[in-house]
Each structure stands twice: as C-alpha cells, then as structure tokens.
Amino acid sequence: MIKNLFFVLLGSLLLTACNQSTSSNNEISHIETAPKVGSVSVTESFNRGQPQPASIPADYRPPLEDREKYAHVSDNPIKSAKEQPVSTFSIDVDTGSYSNIRRFLNQGSLPNPDAVRVEEMLNYFTYNYPYPVSTTPPFKVTTEFAPAAWNPKTHILLIGIQGYDVPxxxxxxxxxxxxxxxxxxxxxxxxxxxxxxxxxxxxxxxxxxxxxxxxxxxxxxxxxxxxxxxxxxxxxxxxxxxxxxxxxxxxxxxxxxxxxxxxxxxxxxxxxxxxxxxxxxxxxxxxxxxxxxxxxxxxxxxxxxxxxxxxxxxxxxxxxxxxxxxxxxxxxxxxxxxxxxxxxxxxxxxxxxQIIAKDVKIQIEFNPAQVAEYRLIGYENRVLAREDFSNDKVDAGEIGAGHRVTALYEVTLQGSGGERLESLRYNETKSQGAMSNAEIAFLRLRYKMPNAEKSELLEFPISSTLLNKNVSNTSENFRFASAVVAFGQLLRGGKYTEHFGYDDVLALAQAAKGLDEFGYRNEFINLVKLAKSLSTRSLEKE
Missing domain, CATH: 3.40.50.410 (von Willebrand factor, type A domain)
Incomplete structure (x- = not known):
C-alpha cells in the first residue's frame, strides 16, 4: 500500500512539473496553444438586450474578498459668491464610476460612497445638446437655469459641452x-x-x-x-x-x-x-x-x-x-x-x-449681486486653482469626438431665503458697478487643439433672463441630469438633498426618459429602484 502511495505521489509531482511553463525575455508563460478560430464572430453572437455578459456563466458569483481601493473625496462645499466668486475645474469624460455602481447594485449591495463620482454618472448618458456647426471651436456650449428639484429655494445651473463628431x-x-x-x-x-x-x-x-x-x-x-x-x-x-x-x-x-x-x-x-x-x-x-x-x-x-x-x-x-x-x-x-x-x-x-480638444478647463465667475452661494456638484478631484485656468502648463481633461460633458452647479440667489452660510459681520453688503447688472455669472472655457501647446479662450455671459421658473418646463436634458446627480448624492449620503428620496428621483427620471434608443435611461430607473430596496433593507437591519 505504501509502495502504491509512493508511485501516486511521484506521478502527481511529475505531472505538475510537466504542466508548468517556463518563461524568458522572449516567451510568456501565460499563453496556450491557439484554438481554431470559428466562423461565428463575437458581434454576431452578441445580444444587446441581455444584461448578463456572454463570457460569464449565469451562476457565477464573484469572490467575497474585499480589497477594493477607492480614493476618499469629500463633497464640494458651499461657497459664498462674495468671498469666492470664481470656480475653476477640469472637464472629465470618464464613465467608470457609473458602471461600477451598477455592478455593486446588481450584486445586491449599495456602493461604497467613495466609489460614487457624480460627474462620471452624469457623463455616462447622452444628452440632446446641439452640435457645433464647424470644427473651430471644436464644441458648442449649452446652458440652462431652473429651480433645483430637491430644494425650492435653490437653482441648478447646467453647463453642457458637445464636441463635434467623427464618423x-x-x-x-x-x-x-x-x-x-x-x-x-x-x-x-x-x-x-x-x-x-x-x-x-x-x-x-x-x-x-x-x-x-x-x-x-x-x-x-x-x-x-x-x-x-x-x-x-x-x-x-x-x-x-x-x-x-x-x-x-x-x-x-x-x-x-x-x-x-x-x-x-x-x-x-x-x-x-x-x-x-x-x-x-x-x-x-x-x-x-x-x-x-x-x-x-x-x-x-x-x-x-x-x-x-x-x-x-x-x-x-x-x-x-x-x-x-x-x-x-x-x-x-x-x-x-x-x-x-x-x-x-x-x-x-x-x-x-479620437481626441478633438485637450486640457479643457471651465471657469465660472458668479455675480455676487445676483448669487449668494453656490456649489459645484461632483468633479471633486478635478477642481483647479483659479490661476491654473490661464496656465497652459497645467494639465486638464480631454474631449473625444462626439463626446459631451455636463456640469451642474447648485446656486442660491440673493434674497431667496435658501442661504446656508452665516453672513460675515464685517463683509461689505453693497454691490458695486457691473455687479448689479442682470448677469448671473460669466463662463470661460480654455482648450487646446490636439497638437497645440497654446490654449484658446471662449467666453459666455449667463443672463438672469435664462431663468426658467418651473422645473417641469425645462428640457429633458435638464430634468434627467438633475435626477442623475440627485441619485449620486443620495448614494454618497445625501448631505445636500434635503428630504428628496429615491421615489422623487424615480418620478423625475421617468418623466424625462425621452427616446432612450439603447435603453440606458430605463436601466438607470431600474437601478434607482434597486438602490431603494437595498437602502430599505439596510435600514431594517439597523
């Protein structure tokens, strides 16, 4: 019996040794013999309607190990337009956070709050912004201003940038x-x-x-x-x-x-x-x-x-x-x-x-005569110093062909009663000169063409006449973007969303779903429902 056991162990060791690959500078140990390539392509076998990827078995469950790494980022704070009228940040077209959040929810858990980057959720979706009529400048800017869905005393300023497309x-x-x-x-x-x-x-x-x-x-x-x-x-x-x-x-x-x-x-x-x-x-x-x-x-x-x-x-x-x-x-x-x-x-x-513009920066100067407070929603790790805006040596984000970028500010107008910051004892209260005009803010954009080292400047005044007093009269772009950022804020703890909950997000998103050619907005609605259920379950466990 011992003799037989010896031969079994010896055979096992020899088999293991034979199966191990060796590597050198010219050989990679992780390549098997190529299988015969079939005649049916991946594209032909792909079904857009199936949420489960074809290469993952339906009963597969990922390991329970949790060593995932996320950078901790605090929400952008509310700022006084009198004390800090200028906000500067780099654009961002990443979308990884949204699909990662979807993975969390589909696996039955709420995401780590640090996994939630609201700007990447926002920019996952397409919006019906007008395209530029030429390639110079390489994008067209859209703005919209209306009450915030979650706070009747504040407003949302939407800034949309649409790049030209390349077939x-x-x-x-x-x-x-x-x-x-x-x-x-x-x-x-x-x-x-x-x-x-x-x-x-x-x-x-x-x-x-x-x-x-x-x-x-x-x-x-x-x-x-x-x-x-x-x-x-x-x-x-x-x-x-x-x-x-x-x-x-x-x-x-x-x-x-x-x-x-x-x-x-x-x-x-x-x-x-x-x-x-x-x-x-x-x-x-x-x-x-x-x-x-x-x-x-x-x-x-x-x-x-x-x-x-x-x-x-x-x-x-x-x-x-x-x-x-x-x-x-x-x-x-x-x-x-x-x-x-x-x-x-x-x-x-x-x-x-395909990059159509690089080092794209946004700077907005709020008029203190019109605006009491503001906060940038998302883009926390994209915030730049004021002087970085005109410094061409400071790196910023890129826009690809057909890309669109959306950013939202929550704005508190003067006299609205929605102020959250204590007023300063010694701050000057009188408006001066041009500050008292009808402009809410002044928008500046800097960008470089793909092969250029010197930036170009675009400027846009934002008038108070832009104000739409009723959210229901705003565009589908505005309402759906508002639903997305509200959802993102809820997943991060809802510090600024007052009593606005998942049901409110659902109502807002469902009314603004629009054409939804590929079903991504409908999927968003289902994820909100899932997050609501998981949130309720979490509360029941407490």
Missing amino acids: RAQLPPANLVFLIDVSGSMNSPDKLGLLKSALQLLAESLTAKDRVSIVVYAGASGVVLEPTAGNETATINAALQRLVAGGSTNGGEGIQLAYAMAQQAYIPNGINRILLATDGDFNVGTTDFEALKSLVSEKRKSGIALTTLGFGTGNYNDQLMEQLADAGNGHYAYIDTLNEARKVLVDEVSSTL
Whole structure:
C-alpha cells in the first residue's frame, strides 16, 4: 500500500512539473496553444438586450474578498459668491464610476460612497445638446437655469459641452496597443474571460489601415502580438484566446514595454493609444502610486495616450485606474458586462479613441449681486486653482469626438431665503458697478487643439433672463441630469438633498426618459429602484 502511495505521489509531482511553463525575455508563460478560430464572430453572437455578459456563466458569483481601493473625496462645499466668486475645474469624460455602481447594485449591495463620482454618472448618458456647426471651436456650449428639484429655494445651473463628431469611417489610422494583465488575480470569468471578449469586439471594428499590438504582464512582461493590420481579425482573436492567467502583477514593467511597442508602430497624425485592461491590482515592480502616474504623465508627451479598462471585483483598484487614465490623457471605463464593452469600444469608439480638444478647463465667475452661494456638484478631484485656468502648463481633461460633458452647479440667489452660510459681520453688503447688472455669472472655457501647446479662450455671459421658473418646463436634458446627480448624492449620503428620496428621483427620471434608443435611461430607473430596496433593507437591519 505504501509502495502504491509512493508511485501516486511521484506521478502527481511529475505531472505538475510537466504542466508548468517556463518563461524568458522572449516567451510568456501565460499563453496556450491557439484554438481554431470559428466562423461565428463575437458581434454576431452578441445580444444587446441581455444584461448578463456572454463570457460569464449565469451562476457565477464573484469572490467575497474585499480589497477594493477607492480614493476618499469629500463633497464640494458651499461657497459664498462674495468671498469666492470664481470656480475653476477640469472637464472629465470618464464613465467608470457609473458602471461600477451598477455592478455593486446588481450584486445586491449599495456602493461604497467613495466609489460614487457624480460627474462620471452624469457623463455616462447622452444628452440632446446641439452640435457645433464647424470644427473651430471644436464644441458648442449649452446652458440652462431652473429651480433645483430637491430644494425650492435653490437653482441648478447646467453647463453642457458637445464636441463635434467623427464618423468611424473617417477616423485617422489607429496604432493600438492592448496592454493586458494576465496575473493570477485575473483568473475569473468577469476578468480575463470578459476582457478577451471585450477586446474582440473592438478588433472586429478595425480596418486594414489600423495596427494592433498585444503586450501582457504578470511576473514578467512580453509581446504576444507584434504590430498587426487591423483587418487580420482571426490573428488578433487567436492571440487573445491564447491568454491565461497566472503569477503576480508587474504592471510598471508592462506599461514600459507597451509604450515602447506603441512608439515602434507610431503613426504620425494618427491615433496612438494604449488600452490598459486590468483589475488594477499591481503588486510587483513599479507599484508606487505616484511613480506610476509620473511615468504615464511623462510618456503622454510623446503623443501616446493611455486609456484604462477596469474589470472584476474583490481586489479592484478604482483609484489607480481612474487617475492613470487622467495622467495619460485617456478615458477610464469599467467593464462589468459585454454590453458595456460594446458601448465603450464599438458604439462610442470615435470618442474613446479620437481626441478633438485637450486640457479643457471651465471657469465660472458668479455675480455676487445676483448669487449668494453656490456649489459645484461632483468633479471633486478635478477642481483647479483659479490661476491654473490661464496656465497652459497645467494639465486638464480631454474631449473625444462626439463626446459631451455636463456640469451642474447648485446656486442660491440673493434674497431667496435658501442661504446656508452665516453672513460675515464685517463683509461689505453693497454691490458695486457691473455687479448689479442682470448677469448671473460669466463662463470661460480654455482648450487646446490636439497638437497645440497654446490654449484658446471662449467666453459666455449667463443672463438672469435664462431663468426658467418651473422645473417641469425645462428640457429633458435638464430634468434627467438633475435626477442623475440627485441619485449620486443620495448614494454618497445625501448631505445636500434635503428630504428628496429615491421615489422623487424615480418620478423625475421617468418623466424625462425621452427616446432612450439603447435603453440606458430605463436601466438607470431600474437601478434607482434597486438602490431603494437595498437602502430599505439596510435600514431594517439597523
């Protein structure tokens, strides 16, 4: 019996040794033999109506481990227009927070409040803003002013920016590097499995003028696919399908190699971009948060942007993913379903890949004669110093082709009775000169064209005649945006939303759902209902 046991153990050890892969500088240990590429494409098998991604089994449940990382951010405070009349911030077109919140709610829990970035919820949705009539300037500005849905004594100032669109067929050639995390932490259906299906969707939309490279990283990094024509879909898909997860995560080394590969295939006047796909769990190599950001910030000067695509749960590093994309002049998206992958990488591919304006900053000066107080809703980690607005060396956000950006201020008018700040004993109360005119505020925008180093300035006065006294008479854009920011504020604790609750959000959103071509607004309404149920359950447990 002992003899038999010895041979069983020996056989097991030999089998394990045979299955282990070795790696060198030229070989990656996480690639299997390529399977035969089938004739049915991912796109053909995809059903937009199914919320469950095709690559994740219906009965799959993510691990209970919770090492997710979120940067703590406090809500923007209320400010006095007399003491601080100027507000400055960078635009943001990231959407990762919204889809991450959706993942939390669909898994049966309310999101971590720090996972809720209201501006990313707001900018997840399309709004019917007018497009610019030309490419100079590259966007058109819309403003709207009406009472706040949650406080009859305050008002909402909506600022909408719509960039010009570029049809997919007219995009310049793209040099794309897929930088893929194949470490052991990616070994689950909602991570590497979904990642491969997501990138296959993008690959199927590329053309012969495009180039794709694939770099992977784990304990070591390597090139899986040298620059390949975008129409060689079978070759690209086969390379993706060979990837398996295993090992620790040397993300810093992988990023260095990806930039080298992007530089090798660089296309002058084209799209040169790295798409980093990972759960963000870097634990080997260049792991220092600021060092990674500095590396990416330095590399963007070479004309190569970095977009981050987040996957998975349990150990997800939202903070790293969001801020790396910001540093790399890129876009941050969280991919929780194949439907989301299609939205980001197919339906919105022009805005994801093609930048039409960079370092876009907004500055608004409130007229103290008209405005007592104000607060910017969201954009907490995008706030800039007043002097940063005209400093072209200060980095800010980018707008992609067809992108739109929405920002909301809650404004308390003079004499409204809605003031929340105590008045100062020694503050001058009389208005002077132009302050007493009919302007509520003055809006300034700065931006650079994609290849420029000097910014352009746009200016817009905002008149009190813009005021709409009844919320029900405002646009669907205004009402739905108000519902989204109200929901976001509730998920963050509802510090400023008075007695406005989930039912109020539902009523506001349902009345402003509009055409809703892809069903995203209807999905939002269902998520509000889900959050209401989860919130009630949480209260019952207390």
